[in-house]
Amino acid sequence: MFFPQPFFKILILTALLMMSAGAITLVGMLVKDIQTKRLW
Amino acid sequence: MILLGILWVALGVYWGKKAKSMEGFMLAGRNVGLAFGTATAMATWVTSNTTMLAPQFALQLGIWGMVAYSTAAFGLFLFAPLARRIKDVMPKGYTSGDFIRLRYGKAAWYVFLAISIFYGFTWLISMGMAGGILMNALSGIPYQTGMTAILLVCVLYTLFGGLYAVIGTDYIQSLIIMIGIVIVGAAVIYSIDLETVYTDLRAEKPMLLNALMPAAVMAIFNNLMFGIGEVFHSNVWWSRAFAMRKGVGQRAYNLAGFMWLPVPIAAGFIALTSSSMGVNITSPDMVGPLMAGNILGKTGAIIVFIVFFSSLASSIDSLLAATADLITEDIYKKMIAPNIGEDKLRKASSVVIVGLGLLAWLVCMPRIGTLATVLFFAGPMVASTIYPIAMGLFWKSANARGALWAMLLGTAIGLIAYFELGWYTASLISAAVSIVVTTAFAKLKPANFDWNYLDEKIPEKPN
Numbered sequence: 062m063f064f065p066q067p068f069f070k071i072l073i074l075t076a077l078l079m080m081s082a083g084a085i086t087l088v089g090m091l092v093k094d095i096q097t098k099r100l101w
Numbered sequence: 102m103i104l105l106g107i108l109w110v111a112l113g114v115y116w117g118k119k120a121k122s123m124e125g126f127m128l129a130g131r132n133v134g135l136a137f138g139t140a141t142a143m144a145t146w147v148t149s150n151t152t153m154l155a156p157q158f159a160l161q162l163g164i165w166g167m168v169a170y171s172t173a174a175f176g177l178f179l180f181a182p183l184a185r186r187i188k189d190v191m192p193k194g195y196t197s198g199d200f201i202r203l204r205y206g207k208a209a210w211y212v213f214l215a216i217s218i219f220y221g222f223t224w225l226i227s228m229g230m231a232g233g234i235l236m237n238a239l240s241g242i243p244y245q246t247g248m249t250a251i252l253l254v255c256v257l258y259t260l261f262g263g264l265y266a267v268i269g270t271d272y273i274q275s276l277i278i279m280i281g282i283v284i285v286g287a288a289v290i291y292s293i294d295l296e297t298v299y300t301d302l303r304a305e306k307p308m309l310l311n312a313l314m315p316a317a318v319m320a321i322f323n324n325l326m327f328g329i330g331e332v333f334h335s336n337v338w339w340s341r342a343f344a345m346r347k348g349v350g351q352r353a354y355n356l357a358g359f360m361w362l363p364v365p366i367a368a369g370f371i372a373l374t375s376s377s378m379g380v381n382i383t384s385p386d387m388v389g390p391l392m393a394g395n396i397l398g399k400t401g402a403i404i405v406f407i408v409f410f411s412s413l414a415s416s417i418d419s420l421l422a423a424t425a426d427l428i429t430e431d432i433y434k435k436m437i438a439p440n441i442g443e444d445k446l447r448k449a450s451s452v453v454i455v456g457l458g459l460l461a462w463l464v465c466m467p468r469i470g471t472l473a474t475v476l477f478f479a480g481p482m483v484a485s486t487i488y489p490i491a492m493g494l495f496w497k498s499a500n501a502r503g504a505l506w507a508m509l510l511g512t513a514i515g516l517i518a519y520f521e522l523g524w525y526t527a528s529l530i531s532a533a534v535s536i537v538v539t540t541a542f543a544k545l546k547p548a549n550f551d552w553n554y555l556d557e558k559i560p561e562k563p564n
Contacts, residue, residue: 062311064312072167072366073366075363076364076366076367076370077286080279080283081279081283083143086356090135094137100136100137101129
């Protein structure tokens with residue numbers, strides 16, 4: 062039994078999308094922490 | 102490499118100015134916020150083993166290999182509630198060794214320290230080796246030179262800045278890693294159609310698309326347990342739990358888990374394109390840098406170089422700091438010099454950081470085995486600590502003998518499985534032995550532990 066082709070494609074694209082969202086979230090959190098003076 | 106090295110050391114010196122006390126140096130003032138907390142957990146967990154072993158996993162075990170590697174994110178997810186609990190019950194704690202000593206007494210503490218320091222050192226070696234392999238694969242720099250450079254840079258900035266420098270640089274490194282992997286992944290998809298990759302794999306290496314590949318399915322559970330064991334016991338993660346501001350730890354570890362989850366897939370799938378791209382893989386652990394350099398040329402090689410350098414540095418620095426804390430606090434201060442002053446302890450910590458770096462350098466000089474062989478040897482050891490830690494934090498009934506035997510039997514039987522059955526079974530079997538032993542002792546001879554004894558201000562209670 063093989064993984065279907067769409068699964069292969071969706072898996073990889075989702076991973077790249079999640080990583081992009083992660084980078085944006087991280088920048089957003091930094092801005093918020095600086096604004097609220099809660100960085101360290 | 103020189104520019105990145107100078108940048109990290111300069112930032113280490115800059116942030117190091119904040120580390121005025123030992124608590125600042127070791128735990129960044131115990132007030133780290135959500136952004137830095139999340140980034141440091143994420144970046145530290147993206148090691149050379151993620152960026153180099155994930156493609157190797159994909160090449161050997163196919164789709165399941167990448168997914169199996171992703172399950173290590175559950176180490177972060179499951180540590181999230183523990184991070185909260187740790188901060189609640191040990192507001193003044195320093196190391197994971199402190200917890201084992203106060204919760205289970207000295208015998209379990211010695212075994213735990215042996216496992217933890219062995220694991221920390223193994224991880225350090227695997228990353229030093231990865232540094233040398235990476236430099237060699239990407240730029241032709243001799244293995245020994247590359248490995249020396251990465252270890253030297255990390256030792257220097259950890260030495261100057263302590264956990265402030267480690268966490269600050271981890272933030273920048275986590276962004277570099279995420280953006281870099283996305284750029285490389287997007288470029289790969291742009292240069293070759295995923296449908297073609299799938300068709301070629303189906304024709305040439307159908308096993309890699311097999312949904313029922315036994316070794317790969319086993320690897321999922323093994324990796325899950327190894328990942329959980331690595332995170333639960335290691336002072337790398339405990340020191341971050343102590344360092345984060347109250348209320349931050351649980352959210353930071355959960356967010357870091359979500360950010361880490363896709364990394365092995367995004368970094369690993371590149372290896373699966375090797376057949377379609379006509380790239381000849383000479384050594385499995387070089388497949389990642391080799392493919393990226395091949396697809397993206399010189400610019401791509403530079404991006405990959407920076408990503409790999411960041412992923413290595415973000416873990417080596419954390420490991421140097423956390424293992425040095427364990428040796429300085431648990432061995433030097435608690436066993437050898439209990440009345441030592443803060444200044445002398447800081448100096449001792451510096452000596453330990455340099456010593457660890459030097460020892461790792463010596464062991465890394467001859468290139469031994471593949472990365473997987475070196476790393477997975479420690480798997481059954483760390484998996485045996487999962488339940489003594491998890492149950493010790495939440496169950497009053499978990500007792501010292503149970504913890505001790507869980508670690509000893511889990512490690513022994515796990516290592517037998519490693520040699521007799523295969524690396525992909527060792528952590529799983531060790532964790533299974535650990536849960537049975539810890540639970541059995543807790544049920545048969547339940548302790549009634551007073552949580553207040555975990556706060557170091559109260560005198561130690563014989564367990």
